[in-house]
Amino acid sequence: MPFGRDRPDGHALRSEVSPHVQFRITGETEIGDDPEETLALCAEADGYYVDSPPLARHHYELRDSAPEGQLASAAAQAQENGSAPLGLLTVHALDRNGTPVEPAWDVWCLTDVRVLSVRPSFADPTLVDITVEGRLDGVATGVDEQPEIPEVPPLFQGFHLYGSDERSWGSCRQVALIDKRPEPDPVPLRLLGCEPSGRLLVALESGDNQFDLGGVYLCPLDRTGRAIEEHWICLHVESWSYSTPGTGQVDLTLNVSCDDFRTAAAREAHELWSAGPPTEPNLWARLGTAGRAAWSRAAQSNLSARRTPDAPPGATYHLDGRYITDVVGFSLALGEAMNGPGGYFGTCFGTIEYCLERGHGIQRPFTLVWHDHHIARTCLGRNPLTYDVAPSFEQILEFFAEHQIEVLLA
Known part of the structure; x- marks a missing residue:
């Protein structure tokens, strides 16, 4: 079915081609010291920046x-x-x-x-x-x-x-x-202008129109070729065709399972990372919660690029609280306070504790100056519409106190 047209059930099929972002498929290998091999470099994607239909209730x-x-x-x-x-x-x-x-x-x-x-x-x-x-x-x-x-x-x-x-x-x-209600049909994902290699090339040369690639990493890339984030997925090729005859490039239509990671909100976050890890703080502040989650995944995927030698104990860090309007915003602000623009320092108490144990740019004890703390005090905590529980401002302060972190409210 052509992309961008209506589906048979009457619902428009959202087609979101990804300008300025290339994609890479990599697979694990046991040959040599390199644990991964590139299976395809793709010029763009159609259906990557979409919101998957919600599961049935x-x-x-x-x-x-x-x-x-x-x-x-x-x-x-x-x-x-x-x-x-x-x-x-x-x-x-x-x-x-x-x-x-x-x-x-x-x-x-x-x-x-x-x-x-x-x-x-x-x-x-x-x-x-x-x-x-x-x-x-x-x-x-x-x-x-x-x-x-x-x-x-x-x-x-x-x-x-x-x-x-x-x-x-x-x-x-x-x-x-x-x-039991029927589950919605998945939104297909197309990778366009792909240059295949490795086991993907072997599968294409076999002549089969459909085949499984198994577990692979799918990565949107910045302009330097660095992965903005990585997703481990089970990849099934539903169909493929040549992008342009004689070039060897192919277009792949995929059925993505294991973890349908796609969100429309990731587009803006990835565009902010398209030139590489950010050099200015708070670029994520304009994003909604879903976009901030995509930014957080990018920060974690690029952790090694942002690592600096651990500061000595007793250092002081400044937490910019102006944009901590949700729990994801808190983790992004904390990551930048610890490790600079685009920095990562956990997404929940468990991963923050892991970062504290492993250093990740700091050594305890240290002081954290929380500026504009009143915003987080107002915004964080239980969601009254869903009763889902997020850490409250008071619980975060208790967590810091338990882990030798002195917090000064400013």
């Missing part, structure tokens, strides 16, 4: 539930108002003794959950059946290839329920899928 029933905490509050609100937001719902199986099954990472998650209805349980009048709506999004939650419903271990007693802050939301006996 299915209906589930938490049967024989004893809700606590935020789940109990949302259930009460749903009974009064018809529905209520809940955010991330995590389900962890309980063994025959009522203890969470190990390993602890073996969990099942729903994102963007809303409570739709509550009714008394048929089996036990002291319990309730709670109907919820949510997305089974393993990529967003970091849990790969989740089943439709949580797996049931032998002789299990039910499930422990909790949210993103790991506070208990009670328990339920069973999670049932009661209304």
Whole structure:
């Protein structure tokens, strides 16, 4: 189907050719000291800077539930108002003794959950059946290839329920899928003007129109040929054709799986990195949350290019708080305070702690002067629309104090 035309279902297919940005496909190899080989250099991409259609929202029933905490509050609100937001719902199986099954990472998650209805349980009048709506999004939650419903271990007693802050939301006996909605068709990705080599060239010369490349890295490049960011993906070539007869260049139509990383907001972030790592601070400030997330990935991918010798203990750093309007903005401002424009210093408490342990430009103890701190105090914390939890200003201060960082509010 030609790009830029309407789809058969009547929805316009968004076609976003990527000017000024080239792309590279690389694959791992065990030959020699170089762990990667270039499989293709591509002049541009069509369908890279797009928002993938949201996953379907299915209906589930938490049967024989004893809700606590935020789940109990949302259930009460749903009974009064018809529905209520809940955010991330995590389900962890309980063994025959009522203890969470190990390993602890073996969990099942729903994102963007809303409570739709509550009714008394048929089996036990002291319990309730709670109907919820949510997305089974393993990529967003970091849990790969989740089943439709949580797996049931032998002789299990039910499930422990909790949210993103790991506070208990009670328990339920069973999670049932009661209304499965169809998933949207993926938006195809085309890489244009590709110069193939390695195993990609071998696959093309085999004459097959469709084939799998397996796990590869797909990278948008700046003008110097440095990767702006890298994505590990499972690549399936749906079709291919010659870009111009006789040139050896090909156009690839791809089915991208494993992690559909694409966002329209990444375009502006990548354009800001197109000349190489930035030399001015706060260029990310104009971006929305999704664009800031793309900037953060670029900063992390270019960490080695920004590394400087660790400063001695006792140094003072200045955190520009004027644009800390979301948690991503906090991590970007912190990265630039520690390592200059385009710098990286973690994206959450866990990765910030990792950077503190490994140095990454600093040595503890040190002083952090937080300018215009009132903006973060106002903006950070729980989202009242989704109940998703982001660190509050006070929690960030507590984290710094626990890690030998003196914060001066300015």
